[in-house]
Amino acid sequence: MFSHPERLIIALMIALLFAGVTLVAAEASSPQSISPQSELPCEGCHSAFMESWQSGPHGQATIDPVFNEAWDAQGNPGACLSCHTTGFDPETGTWEKDGVSCEACHSPIPEDHPKNPAPIERSPILCGNCHSDVRFGWEEWEVSSHFQRDITCINCHDPHMANVKSLASASGDDTYDDASSLCLNCHKEYIQNNPNISHFNHVHNNASCVDCHLTMNKDLPAHTVPDHSFQATLSACINCHEDEMHQSTETNVSDEDLEEMLNADSVASKPSPVSPLGFAGLASLIGIAAGTVLAPWLEEKYKAIKDKGSNQNEH
Numbered sequence: 001m002f003s004h005p006e007r008l009i010i011a012l013m014i015a016l017l018f019a020g021v022t023l024v025a026a027e028a029s030s031p032q033s034i035s036p037q038s039e040l041p042c043e044g045c046h047s048a049f050m051e052s053w054q055s056g057p058h059g060q061a062t063i064d065p066v067f068n069e070a071w072d073a074q075g076n077p078g079a080c081l082s083c084h085t086t087g088f089d090p091e092t093g094t095w096e097k098d099g100v101s102c103e104a105c106h107s108p109i110p111e112d113h114p115k116n117p118a119p120i121e122r123s124p125i126l127c128g129n130c131h132s133d134v135r136f137g138w139e140e141w142e143v144s145s146h147f148q149r150d151i152t153c154i155n156c157h158d159p160h161m162a163n164v165k166s167l168a169s170a171s172g173d174d175t176y177d178d179a180s181s182l183c184l185n186c187h188k189e190y191i192q193n194n195p196n197i198s199h200f201n202h203v204h205n206n207a208s209c210v211d212c213h214l215t216m217n218k219d220l221p222a223h224t225v226p227d228h229s230f231q232a233t234l235s236a237c238i239n240c241h242e243d244e245m246h247q248s249t250e251t252n253v254s255d256e257d258l259e260e261m262l263n264a265d266s267v268a269s270k271p272s273p274v275s276p277l278g279f280a281g282l283a284s285l286i287g288i289a290a291g292t293v294l295a296p297w298l299e300e301k302y303k304a305i306k307d308k309g310s311n312q313n314e315h
Helices: 003-030 047-055 063-074 078-084 122-132 140-141 180-193 208-213 236-246 255-260 276-314
Strands: none
Touching: 063 078, 078 122, 180 208, 208 236
């Protein structure tokens, strides 16, 4: 018969097994560090992509004068460099490459590249490693109809230029000269079949999709991007109809109260992800409980096997 210490040992062993398996699984699902193996210069074969990347915010992330001015004003915090550089080491304050380099999105590069192509990660989770902040519209996008319909970052954004796509449409007849033309690639039929929509009537002075559905978040101190909920807001109307709206003397609502009302439905902060150790701790508790419950059963099994062996020896 198992003693209480023996039962506790069995429970702890099962707990360690649960924790180990969970920790390995959690670590495997966590973003991996950049470890490129090929040393071939990307520009040797991908000059067109390199040119667009170098002129965009990803390529300029470290040398952008606006960034450097803001970074200096804040005392050069290392937290900024985790996204403005590639391969940043917070312990040493050093990094592998300036800007968001090729390896940030195409890693690990095979040693025999270009015989084997570099991986291409199209998931918005990759973009979210740096853009999952209220300042970048990530949380607004997560509650938008675009998210619900699996429209991801690269459906609208060029991953190298990091701006709205400016490519030929599916028909090959048009190019996206602004975000409104890009919107029409999916929403054109809806607009044509809804006569009540007056977006492009002269009454609205040829207002475009962008004017109402991609207004800028002007109240944010940095990284100001358009609202990615794609909901038309009161501020969008005021941008054009300010003279037609109520004058300040006609209402007792202060600017502060108006601001609070407009922001009343703002998206709540996204909870921080649970670390692998957290999962392992939870698995340990489950393992201890399972071990405590299973110990009597294991004891009975052990006793039955032992008795069976004794009977066989007697015969």
